[in-house]
Amino acid sequence: MTQATAPTSGEGVERPSPVAIRDLPRFEKRPEGWSDHDFIAHWRAQGPAAVDRFGIVTLFGHDDLWRAVDPRFTRQVGIEAMQMQGRTEGAVYDFFDRSLLFANDARHRARRGPLARAFAHPLMNALRGEIAGQMRDLVRGLKGREVDFGAEVSGQLAARMIASVLGLPEADIPHFTQVVYGASRGLSFRSKEVLDEADVDMAELVAYAARLLDDRCARPREDFLTEFLAKVEGADLSEDEIRTQVATVVLGGADTTRMALASGFAQILSRPAQWAALKADPEGLKVSAAAECLRFDPVVGSIPRLAIEDFEIAGVAIPRGTYMAASLLGALRDPAVYARPEVFDIARDDHPKLHPVFGAGAHRCLGEALARAELEEALAVLAQEAPDAELVGAPPVLRGLGGTRGLPETRIRL
Numbered sequence: 186m187t188q189a190t191a192p193t194s195g196e197g198v199e200r201p202s203p204v205a206i207r208d209l210p211r212f213e214k215r216p217e218g219w220s221d222h223d224f225i226a227h228w229r230a231q232g233p234a235a236v237d238r239f240g241i242v243t244l245f246g247h248d249d250l251w252r253a254v255d256p257r258f259t260r261q262v263g264i265e266a267m268q269m270q271g272r273t274e275g276a277v278y279d280f281f282d283r284s285l286l287f288a289n290d291a292r293h294r295a296r297r298g299p300l301a302r303a304f305a306h307p308l309m310n311a312l313r314g315e316i317a318g319q320m321r322d323l324v325r326g327l328k329g330r331e332v333d334f335g336a337e338v339s340g341q342l343a344a345r346m347i348a349s350v351l352g353l354p355e356a357d358i359p360h361f362t363q364v365v366y367g368a369s370r371g372l373s374f375r376s377k378e379v380l381d382e383a384d385v386d387m388a389e390l391v392a393y394a395a396r397l398l399d400d401r402c403a404r405p406r407e408d409f410l411t412e413f414l415a416k417v418e419g420a421d422l423s424e425d426e427i428r429t430q431v432a433t434v435v436l437g438g439a440d441t442t443r444m445a446l447a448s449g450f451a452q453i454l455s456r457p458a459q460w461a462a463l464k465a466d467p468e469g470l471k472v473s474a475a476a477e478c479l480r481f482d483p484v485v486g487s488i489p490r491l492a493i494e495d496f497e498i499a500g501v502a503i504p505r506g507t508y509m510a511a512s513l514l515g516a517l518r519d520p521a522v523y524a525r526p527e528v529f530d531i532a533r534d535d536h537p538k539l540h541p542v543f544g545a546g547a548h549r550c551l552g553e554a555l556a557r558a559e560l561e562e563a564l565a566v567l568a569q570e571a572p573d574a575e576l577v578g579a580p581p582v583l584r585g586l587g588g589t590r591g592l593p594e595t596r597i598r599l
């Protein structure tokens with residue numbers, strides 16, 4: 186991308202004038218065999234942004250992520266994401282309409298406020314012992330077997346930990362797990378058939394949340410849901426909104442953590458020297474190893490936003506009404522931030538304090554502390570309990586440029 190220069194006011198300093206969207210490189214169909222990372226790297230080499238045939242501007246830089254979520258210039262993309270898929274009703278549509286994830290400004294604050302403190306670092310760190318216990322239980326039960334790791338190990342851990350935060354009865358966990366992963370499929374762009382199926386599971390998930398909340402109303406306990414009910418008392422939230430925030434927490438924490446652990450552990454196993462290093466010092470390396478698993482092949486592809494004002498980002502003039510995608514695939518391999526970004530290294534020490542995979546601004550992930558605690562403890566347990574673990578085949582490559590990405594089957598012998 187070439188940028189014309191125009192003099193700025195006074196001082197004689199020349200500042201490049203912003204590039205118009207029509208002059209950005211245009212995404213073309215990718216050649217056979219290219220991964221999402223190959224695709225983003227190719228376009229990043231042409232400039233800091235590119236545009237697709239729908240006019241959506243993708244930004245590749247780490248710092249652009251923060252500017253892209255600046256509420257002076259942009260807002261979260263909400264129900265439009267459903268409408269773009271031709272959906273105007275159904276349980277997934279209602280979820281988009283009522284969840285904090287897709288709300289803005291005062292509505293977003295009203296929905297997020299009652300949840301915010303429940304997921305704070307000290308509370309989530311207190312769960313580390315339980316996470317390690319659940320993970321040991323899972324790994325010991327499967328020792329010596331070849332498993333579909335995403336379904337049988339990491340998916341189970343993520344679901345069990347959310348079930349534990351919500352105080353679910355043990356007997357409900359298998360049904361709960363199936364409903365959660367079914368409903369999760371409604372959160373990314375999918376075919377009509379998949380969305381129809383996700384509608385059924387989403388309706389059941391929200392109904393399940395309603396039953397749990399009714400139970401805590403009748404029988405308060407010292408737990409997350411009872412506290413949540415106390416916080417929403419008198420708040421400006423409908424019954425449907427209250428249930429939907431519980432469903433959002435469940436959905437936000439399930440597939441993301443499931444995929445990050447499966448894909449990250451597979452990357453480690455495919456590098457024997459790094460696997461040996463983790464086994465030699467699990468406590469010393471678990472934090473940087475988890476951060477690298479989250480970076481290398483991120484489970485969320487991009488953060489969508491809509492411009493509400495004319496503004497400039499990455500040297501591009503963005504008119505109001507433009508849809509943008511701040512690419513996490515791009516941000517997490519920005520050479521201005523990460524040395525040799527294409528190299529997977531569990532000892533990497535250049536992770537920014539605010540890991541971009543959890544987004545930025547008002548919607549930054551509420552479950553970050555829980556997700557990190559789960560990944561770190563799970564990796565340490567794997568290093569201790571499954572030292573002979575082996576990856577069967579090549580490491581999985583996650584698929585998708587936006588939303589929650591897809592994890593192919595990940596076969597591991599424990």
Ligand code: HEM
Binds near residue numbers: 542
């Ligand atoms: C690997 C793990 C995870 C990743 C990569 C991740 C990533 C993200 C990202 C990128 C966002 C912001 C989306 C946006 O701005 O449009 C987000 C929001 C959110 N996440 Fe996570 N997440 C993870 C785990 C979790 C967990 C464990 C929970 C809950 C227990 C959770 C709950 C949420 C919620 C409720 C929001 C909405 C926040 C809001 O809109 O204010 N996430 N997450």
